[in-house]
Amino acid sequence: MRSVLLVLISICFLQPDIHAQQHKFSHADTLRGTLSPERSWWDVTYYNLDVKLDPREKSIRGQNTISYRVLEPAQRLQIDLQEPLIIDKVSQNGESLSFTKDGNAWFVDLKATQPKGKVLSLVVDYHGKPKEAIRAPWDGGVVWGKDSLGRPWIATACQGLGASIWWPNKDHQTEEPDSMRITVTVPKGLTNVSNGRLRSKTDNKNGTSTFTWFVGNPINNYDVALNIGNYKHFSDTYNGEDGKLNLDYWVLDYNLAKATSHFQVVKPMMKCFEHWFGPYPFYKDSYKLIETPHLGMEHQSAVAYGNQYKMGYRGSDLSGTGWGLKWDFIIIHESGHEWFGNNITTKDIADMWVHESFTNYSETIFTECQYGKDAANAYVQGIRSKIANDIPIIGPYGVNTEGSGGDMYYKGSNMLHTIRQVINNDETFRKILRGLNKTFYHKTVTTAEVENYISKNGGRDLSKVFDQYLRHTKVPVLEYSINNNELKYRWVADVQGFDLPLKVTLADGKYSFIYPTTEWQTTAIQLTDPKKFAADKNFYIITKAL
Numbered sequence: 001m002r003s004v005l006l007v008l009i010s011i012c013f014l015q016p017d018i019h020a021q022q023h024k025f026s027h028a029d030t031l032r033g034t035l036s037p038e039r040s041w042w043d044v045t046y047y048n049l050d051v052k053l054d055p056r057e058k059s060i061r062g063q064n065t066i067s068y069r070v071l072e073p074a075q076r077l078q079i080d081l082q083e084p085l086i087i088d089k090v091s092q093n094g095e096s097l098s099f100t101k102d103g104n105a106w107f108v109d110l111k112a113t114q115p116k117g118k119v120l121s122l123v124v125d126y127h128g129k130p131k132e133a134i135r136a137p138w139d140g141g142v143v144w145g146k147d148s149l150g151r152p153w154i155a156t157a158c159q160g161l162g163a164s165i166w167w168p169n170k171d172h173q174t175e176e177p178d179s180m181r182i183t184v185t186v187p188k189g190l191t192n193v194s195n196g197r198l199r200s201k202t203d204n205k206n207g208t209s210t211f212t213w214f215v216g217n218p219i220n221n222y223d224v225a226l227n228i229g230n231y232k233h234f235s236d237t238y239n240g241e242d243g244k245l246n247l248d249y250w251v252l253d254y255n256l257a258k259a260t261s262h263f264q265v266v267k268p269m270m271k272c273f274e275h276w277f278g279p280y281p282f283y284k285d286s287y288k289l290i291e292t293p294h295l296g297m298e299h300q301s302a303v304a305y306g307n308q309y310k311m312g313y314r315g316s317d318l319s320g321t322g323w324g325l326k327w328d329f330i331i332i333h334e335s336g337h338e339w340f341g342n343n344i345t346t347k348d349i350a351d352m353w354v355h356e357s358f359t360n361y362s363e364t365i366f367t368e369c370q371y372g373k374d375a376a377n378a379y380v381q382g383i384r385s386k387i388a389n390d391i392p393i394i395g396p397y398g399v400n401t402e403g404s405g406g407d408m409y410y411k412g413s414n415m416l417h418t419i420r421q422v423i424n425n426d427e428t429f430r431k432i433l434r435g436l437n438k439t440f441y442h443k444t445v446t447t448a449e450v451e452n453y454i455s456k457n458g459g460r461d462l463s464k465v466f467d468q469y470l471r472h473t474k475v476p477v478l479e480y481s482i483n484n485n486e487l488k489y490r491w492v493a494d495v496q497g498f499d500l501p502l503k504v505t506l507a508d509g510k511y512s513f514i515y516p517t518t519e520w521q522t523t524a525i526q527l528t529d530p531k532k533f534a535a536d537k538n539f540y541i542i543t544k545a546l
Helices: 004-012 027-033 254-277 329-336 352-370 375-384 410-423 426-439 447-458 463-471
Strands: 040-053 059-070 076-080 085-092 100-101 104-111 119-128 141-145 151-158 180-188 192-195 196-203 206-215 228-231 233-241 243-253 287-291 303-305 344-346 441-443 476-485 486-492 504-509 508-515 521-524 543-544
Touching: 027 104, 085 100, 085 104, 180 192, 192 206, 233 254, 233 287, 243 254, 254 287, 254 329, 254 352, 254 426, 303 329, 329 352, 344 352, 352 375, 352 410, 352 447, 375 410, 410 426, 410 447, 410 463, 426 447, 441 447, 447 463
Parallel strands: 040 180, 243 287, 287 303, 344 441, 476 543
Antiparallel strands: 040 059, 059 119, 076 104, 085 119, 100 104, 141 151, 151 228, 180 206, 192 228, 196 206, 233 243, 476 486, 486 521, 504 508
């Protein structure tokens, strides 16, 4: 989500050769992005996070008890906590452990034996003033904001930058605890809303209140969230595919009436997304929308909402077609992430297209559910104006780095729309989307797994199609010429043997499939006017007449 504004700015200023610029990765990048020996021998099963916030000092103090399963015996592990936060103490079985610091990585030397298969735990105490987010959610950190009445309004947003910006954990995207408890103490009068369900609220004698939330499903680290403000709560239920789903809304007290009306879109959205993607993945933890001082983020079961009750994206239509002003962009997009990003999570953020391309396409799906296929086609074609084709969508692996921050949204969405046309059967395509969410339910995945699943269930090897759109910047070009009712054609692409099937007008008034490769082919054409030859606009390609 944080990439949307950045791409709108960057499209205007990117130089044509930016994709050729090489980024030099550091030792810190490797520590953050690699499953090192100090990370790979243990698997987190449970986090018990307990934090206290001081809005006046913009500080945090807390403790995280990390339960983990020993995969292989070892005596050293890596915990991540980003500067300027400080780990005060690490202990196991009541005994303090020694540790060393290497940038944002903290290496702990264990004393107790670590038998394979055992579930053990250690306790990490920490404190400090976490990085303050200046332009959340794009730069990441903690937002120490104020509402319109000057009262504290605080939120976390840390996708990409990492959850270790505000709490200690094993900060790698492969790592999801099976469940989690989040206990947050704030000044009395404020409410903290986090992921999962509220277990308890306690008013303490020292002028603070403590809120305990429990997440009953696996959750990725960057989704864990604090949302603190003068909130009012209202709720509803949705009778979904897996039964009764609780819908909870937490908004600033003076926006209650506005939110009650504006959030009515959630039920039709849920009906649409369950039809296309399968059951909402977190019935156990409910669905929540929480008003935040930043634009929005897909925090699992606690979707951050900051679109100011406007339609579109802050009142604008990213597609330029008018259809994007028919619905609230943040509600639809961030909720779509519950399926793609939160249910299905990539092992490495280099593959974040799986999160963002499918979720961007959920906007098209919702438009289709509400306004029909022509509207959906117009919307997805309209967002092509945001495609930069600057650097590949997939980034370098093992260094905590994404590919193109914008094209993983708009280009990735148009790639999926193109693949939908190739499959040429909407029911099959719908089963693929639902099947992805069932097959990879609450799992972390690789690009290869997603590509192979779509190819297998789409009835065609799409590996070269994925390769061209995800790993190269150029849009495939169909070169063609027409002479004496004969069409001569071929693909020009980076991928050798690129073989995307394509719908074109071989006769008046209808589209037919041709099967170009990078070699020249010919076929008969029956157009009264050869100048009316065209490719179906639902395919994201370029045509070039010779």
